[in-house]
Amino acid sequence: MRAMLSVAIATLLSGAVLSGSAFAADAAKRETRIPDQAMATAAKLRETALASDLGYRITESLTTEVGPRLAGSEADARAVAWAQAKFKELGFDKVWIEPVTFPKWERRSESAQVLGASTQPLRLTALGGSPAGTVEAEVVRFADLAALEAAAPGSLAGKIAFIDYRMERARDGAGYGPGGKVRSRGPSAAIRGGAAGYLMRSAGTDSHRMPHTGITRFDEGLTPIPSAALAVPDADQLARLLARGPVKVRMALDCGWDGTYTSHNVIGEIRGSKKPDEVVLIGGHLDSWDLGTGAIDDGAGVGLTMAAARLIGDLKQRPARTIRVVAFANEEQGLHGGKAYAAKHQPNLKQHQIGAESDFGAGRIYAYSSSAPEHAKAADAQIAQALAPLGIEYTPGKGGAGPDIGPFAEKGLAWARLAQDGTDYFDLHHTPDDTFDKIDPQALAQNVAAYAVFAYLAASAEGDFGSQPAAASTTPVGK
Amino acid sequence: MRAMLSVAIATLLSGAVLSGSAFAADAAKRETRIPDQAMATAAKLRETALASDLGYRITESLTTEVGPRLAGSEADARAVAWAQAKFKELGFDKVWIEPVTFPKWERRSESAQVLGASTQPLRLTALGGSPAGTVEAEVVRFADLAALEAAAPGSLAGKIAFIDYRMERARDGAGYGPGGKVRSRGPSAAIRGGAAGYLMRSAGTDSHRMPHTGITRFDEGLTPIPSAALAVPDADQLARLLARGPVKVRMALDCGWDGTYTSHNVIGEIRGSKKPDEVVLIGGHLDSWDLGTGAIDDGAGVGLTMAAARLIGDLKQRPARTIRVVAFANEEQGLHGGKAYAAKHQPNLKQHQIGAESDFGAGRIYAYSSSAPEHAKAADAQIAQALAPLGIEYTPGKGGAGPDIGPFAEKGLAWARLAQDGTDYFDLHHTPDDTFDKIDPQALAQNVAAYAVFAYLAASAEGDFGSQPAAASTTPVGK
Numbered sequence: 019m020r021a022m023l024s025v026a027i028a029t030l031l032s033g034a035v036l037s038g039s040a041f042a043a044d045a046a047k048r049e050t051r052i053p054d055q056a057m058a059t060a061a062k063l064r065e066t067a068l069a070s071d072l073g074y075r076i077t078e079s080l081t082t083e084v085g086p087r088l089a090g091s092e093a094d095a096r097a098v099a100w101a102q103a104k105f106k107e108l109g110f111d112k113v114w115i116e117p118v119t120f121p122k123w124e125r126r127s128e129s130a131q132v133l134g135a136s137t138q139p140l141r142l143t144a145l146g147g148s149p150a151g152t153v154e155a156e157v158v159r160f161a162d163l164a165a166l167e168a169a170a171p172g173s174l175a176g177k178i179a180f181i182d183y184r185m186e187r188a189r190d191g192a193g194y195g196p197g198g199k200v201r202s203r204g205p206s207a208a209i210r211g212g213a214a215g216y217l218m219r220s221a222g223t224d225s226h227r228m229p230h231t232g233i234t235r236f237d238e239g240l241t242p243i244p245s246a247a248l249a250v251p252d253a254d255q256l257a258r259l260l261a262r263g264p265v266k267v268r269m270a271l272d273c274g275w276d277g278t279y280t281s282h283n284v285i286g287e288i289r290g291s292k293k294p295d296e297v298v299l300i301g302g303h304l305d306s307w308d309l310g311t312g313a314i315d316d317g318a319g320v321g322l323t324m325a326a327a328r329l330i331g332d333l334k335q336r337p338a339r340t341i342r343v344v345a346f347a348n349e350e351q352g353l354h355g356g357k358a359y360a361a362k363h364q365p366n367l368k369q370h371q372i373g374a375e376s377d378f379g380a381g382r383i384y385a386y387s388s389s390a391p392e393h394a395k396a397a398d399a400q401i402a403q404a405l406a407p408l409g410i411e412y413t414p415g416k417g418g419a420g421p422d423i424g425p426f427a428e429k430g431l432a433w434a435r436l437a438q439d440g441t442d443y444f445d446l447h448h449t450p451d452d453t454f455d456k457i458d459p460q461a462l463a464q465n466v467a468a469y470a471v472f473a474y475l476a477a478s479a480e481g482d483f484g485s486q487p488a489a490a491s492t493t494p495v496g497k
Numbered sequence: 498m499r500a501m502l503s504v505a506i507a508t509l510l511s512g513a514v515l516s517g518s519a520f521a522a523d524a525a526k527r528e529t530r531i532p533d534q535a536m537a538t539a540a541k542l543r544e545t546a547l548a549s550d551l552g553y554r555i556t557e558s559l560t561t562e563v564g565p566r567l568a569g570s571e572a573d574a575r576a577v578a579w580a581q582a583k584f585k586e587l588g589f590d591k592v593w594i595e596p597v598t599f600p601k602w603e604r605r606s607e608s609a610q611v612l613g614a615s616t617q618p619l620r621l622t623a624l625g626g627s628p629a630g631t632v633e634a635e636v637v638r639f640a641d642l643a644a645l646e647a648a649a650p651g652s653l654a655g656k657i658a659f660i661d662y663r664m665e666r667a668r669d670g671a672g673y674g675p676g677g678k679v680r681s682r683g684p685s686a687a688i689r690g691g692a693a694g695y696l697m698r699s700a701g702t703d704s705h706r707m708p709h710t711g712i713t714r715f716d717e718g719l720t721p722i723p724s725a726a727l728a729v730p731d732a733d734q735l736a737r738l739l740a741r742g743p744v745k746v747r748m749a750l751d752c753g754w755d756g757t758y759t760s761h762n763v764i765g766e767i768r769g770s771k772k773p774d775e776v777v778l779i780g781g782h783l784d785s786w787d788l789g790t791g792a793i794d795d796g797a798g799v800g801l802t803m804a805a806a807r808l809i810g811d812l813k814q815r816p817a818r819t820i821r822v823v824a825f826a827n828e829e830q831g832l833h834g835g836k837a838y839a840a841k842h843q844p845n846l847k848q849h850q851i852g853a854e855s856d857f858g859a860g861r862i863y864a865y866s867s868s869a870p871e872h873a874k875a876a877d878a879q880i881a882q883a884l885a886p887l888g889i890e891y892t893p894g895k896g897g898a899g900p901d902i903g904p905f906a907e908k909g910l911a912w913a914r915l916a917q918d919g920t921d922y923f924d925l926h927h928t929p930d931d932t933f934d935k936i937d938p939q940a941l942a943q944n945v946a947a948y949a950v951f952a953y954l955a956a957s958a959e960g961d962f963g964s965q966p967a968a969a970s971t972t973p974v975g976k
Contacts, residue, residue, distance in 0.1 A: 093616075
């Protein structure tokens with residue numbers, strides 16, 4: 019997951035233009051409902067999914083056989099091949115790929131050490147997008163991003179700026195808002211201050227020597243500087259050393275952009291029985307950062323949505339609409355797969371019933387919400403009712419679209435949110451520790467069950483969930 | 498901590514030669530007792546120590562200012578200088594060093610990767626004592642040491658032997674017995690099988706990508722092979738890959754022995770009031786592995802024993818005997834400091850009242866025992882009584898001497914064991930994650946209190962705890 023999408027679509031996409039009795043009449047005419055038979059089938063599907071280890075096995079396959087799969091690396095192509103083969107092996111009715119082109123960033127080596135009387139190594143990792151470079155300089159500590167942004171221009175000349183901000187743990191990942199900004203905005207602030215290098219305490223909630231990488235950006239017109247995140251204990255150590263006096267650090271990063279690369283969104287479909295050209299879109303992203311094997315981010319999202327669709331395909335009676343699973347390319351470095359999908363499929367936006375991406379690990383899903391407009395709220399509540407036995411609360415109006423769904427949701431796609439418990443997510447996120455052993459098979463099965471129930475019911479609904487091209491003035495989906 | 502010393506001295510050192518009424522008369526004559534006044538002072542000392550953060554601050558100082566301190570590295574000398582300066586700063590009455598010479602082993606670089614269709618890096622670390630070398634070979638998995646030892650000679654020609662044994666978690670560290678043997682004996686077994694390289698699942702109980710290093714040995718007459726430990730998740734990954742078919746791995750270690758080095762045991766004393774030439778010996782080891790900053794192993798041991806002695810020195814009335822704190826050199830690679838101390842001080846063995854080393858982290862102490870012979874059992878029970886309010890159980894006859902005390906205990910030194918809760922110890926032991934943030938200040942203060950109470954009371958006792966040169970036939974203290 020690159021970024022939390024925390025702002026809900028605030029306006030109902032169509033209802034807002036109707037009023038009074040005209041609205042009531044219209045609503046009655048086009049009210050979306052889910053047939054009782056589908057609700058009964060969903061209850062059985064839920065139990066089947068809970069008892070299945072399919073999602074767990076698919077996640078194991080991806081993270082083991084492909085391993086780390088940085089976008090643009092040799093493993094990117096292996097991941098694309100894996101996803102195509104897996105869709106076919108699982109009996110999906112249609113499998114295809116769509117090209118996604120993006121700039122390629124490489125990590126080659128990275129190291130750092132405290133110099134002088136307390137010389138010792140520090141564990142860090144380059145931020146995605148950082149240039150290469152070796153900087154040997156005194157470190158200036160800032161408590162948070164605001165403190166660095168307040169530094170006078172040029173005041174950090176020849177120094178390494180270090181933001182020592184400690185990210186907070188939260189079930190919904192709320193701490194990643196401020197934590198992620200330290201990563202995305204810190205380097206540019208450091209450059210404005212004149213710094214030669216940038217260090218940050220990792221945007222993570224663990225206490226292991228596992229630095230958290232992630233993409234950063236440099237504002238237009240600035241000359242990028244080597245930028246890296248220290249593991250949390252190493253940030254602690256640096257802060258303790260700084261409390262004792264001046265500290266000089268040598269950071270050496272060999273990494274950088276190198277041309278462009280074309281990867282692919284990999285798409286598989288379980289075809290619908292009556293309206294096969296209308297789709298419920300679910301998925302995760304296929305790329306990962308290079309440090310771990312991308313289990314929680316986002317092998318699980320790919321595995322659990324593939325499994326959910328497959329279990330729907332196993333039903334005696336298929337739902338009316340098609341279940342489309344997308345394994346998105348290069349989410350991590352800028353939602354490239356999500357943007358490419360939105361651009362390509364915009365002409366068919368209305369044929370997309372609703373979309374949901376799993377990209378927040380595989381902790382138990384605890385809440386459900388969607389962008390359902392007034393005429394689909396009853397159906398939305400039906401979905402919530404079918405999810406309730408999984409311990410999922412109905413929280414209408416909360417949250418937003420998953421990252422790769424975001425660009426399409428901005429164009430008007432209806433979205434659902436199946437909120438995963440992310441209490442421990444940022445212990446592992448973007449670190450070497452994001453590995454398959456961290457996946458709880460029971461929690462993953464609960465995720466598969468929730469996605470299966472959601473997708474099946476949305477695909478079975480009589481009526482729509484409000485997807486339609488957004489007016490230019492529509493409030494954009496937040497990032 | 499290099500090795501668990503789990504075998505108690507089974508024989509009482511002197512009582513065994515006495516019998517019947519002769520014994521009773523002798524016992525009455527020389528029964529060791531602790532004066533009531535000392536018991537009262539110990540109770541106050543205990544509360545003072547619990548409220549003090551001195552041990553925590555000393556541990557912080559060592560792990561921060563010196564950092565990792567592999568025996569023989571440049572940091573070894575910095576650690577020796579730190580310990581001397583710290584003893585002086587703390588006002589110890591006498592501070593000196595004693596040379597300890599040992600072979601020097603260096604780690605320069607290490608990496609590994611799976612080759613072929615699932616190519617991906619594996620995180621490992623060379624075992625201490627491993628030679629350098631690059632091996633590219635198929636991996637043969639063994640469930641445990643016995644399975645590898647049963648391999649036919651030559652059957653592993655050109656292969657990498659991999660022991661996939663999972664160490665068990667236990668409060669007393671019992672799982673390290675079999676786990677540690679995989680490290681100490683596995684490489685020789687692999688060589689006998691003809692292997693070109695040796696890999697093991699780390700002897701650790703964590704699930705992080707933190708390989709656990711530690712010393713290994715190669716049996717006489719064998720040609721050492723590159724030997725390393727995989728992080729636990731990487732061992733999981735390798736096992737999953739092997740379950741799918743043959744796996745070829747490239748392991749590249751640059752490390753090895755390089756001449757000898759002379760470090761020092763650093764010794765500080767709080768002088769006794771009446772029998773200053775008799776000493777109660779406490780301490781920890783100053784060296785650490787290079788991956789972490791040696792907080793639980795064994796900065797805490799050094800910090801808490803220094804603090805305990807210093808708090809005893811702060812008392813209005815000093816105990817009769819001297820409290821001697823030893824920061825032992827190079828425990829990790831073969832108890833070099835402990836052996837040097839025993840060799841040098843053997844002539845004065847009887848002047849050592851009793852010894853105790855803290856080298857099992859800084860978890861709460863939950864049990865007390867010692868080698869006290871019959872005539873000192875009442876005093877031993879008094880010590881246990883003074884420790885009880887700290888939640889410490891009296892477990893006479895259990896356990897053995899700490900590692901660096903071991904060589905001297907084999908020669909006849911009386912020893913005590915203040916058993917630390919090691920439930921989490923092997924999550925961190927010998928990994929990069931052994932850092933100061935893992936120390937719980939409250940638990941460390943409890944340790945300081947326990948060591949202070951023990952050392953103060955042993956130094957105040959009227960009578961001895963049984964130190965005397967061991968007969969040649971005495972059962973050796975187990976390793």
